[in-house]
Amino acid sequence: xxPKKVNLRELHLSxxxxxxxxxxxxxxxxxxRDSFPYPYxxxxxxxxxxxxxxxxxxxNFGIEYNGQLCGVIGLIIQKDVYRKSxxxxxxxxxxxxxxxxxxxxxxxxxxxxFEDLKLIRIYAGVFEFNIASMKALENNGYKKxxxxxxxxxxxxxxxxxxxxxxxxxx
Numbered sequence: 001x002x003p004k005k006v007n008l009r010e011l012h013l014s015x016x017x018x019x020x021x022x023x024x025x026x027x028x029x030x031x032x033r034d035s036f037p038y039p040y041x042x043x044x045x046x047x048x049x050x051x052x053x054x055x056x057x058x059x060n061f062g063i064e065y066n067g068q069l070c071g072v073i074g075l076i077i078q079k080d081v082y083r084k085s086x087x088x089x090x091x092x093x094x095x096x097x098x099x100x101x102x103x104x105x106x107x108x109x110x111x112x113x114f115e116d117l118k119l120i121r122i123y124a125g126v127f128e129f130n131i132a133s134m135k136a137l138e139n140n141g142y143k144k145x146x147x148x149x150x151x152x153x154x155x156x157x158x159x160x161x162x163x164x165x166x167x168x169x170x
Contacts, residue, residue, distance in 0.1 A: 006104040008061035016045040018069045022093035031130045032091060063105045070096040073105045075113050084120040086113055102136035110140055114168040123165040127152055137164045
């Protein structure tokens with residue numbers, strides 16, 4: 001069996017059609033903040049890709065699996081006294097689920113955040129029903145920091161948020 005090849009790469013305007021095709025999925029949006037568009041159109045992909053050029057340092061990447069774009073992962077560097085912390089966020093296209101891609105992508109961006117961006121702390125908020133995302137974080141040494149009770153209002157329902165973190169072990 002051929003080993004999985006997962007890597008992170010810059011997104012380009014030429015990715016907009018594939019990105020829109022992958023992202024235009026209610027199951028993906030159900031696990032993300034409401035600011036993630038649905039339906040997700042090529043114009044949304046183009047807007048997102050163009051917005052990446054405004055970043056001072058690279059923080060968002062396409063996820064490739066065996067040379068094929070399959071999702072997006074990024075770090076949101078915080079401001080002011082939190083500037084050495086970042087929130088991690090990611091999604092994988094449904095046809096690529098259950099292949100361990102998220103676990104590898106989380107490892108890659110965590111290493112990038114600590115080694116290249118010199119972050120001290122990376123954290124994630126996960127909706128209570130997104131078990132796969134929790135596992136990807138736990139498999140990379142992220143620890144559950146707490147449960148934010150009734151913190152999420154999504155699709156007309158209230159949910160808890162699980163907060164995970166990992167520290168740079170210098």
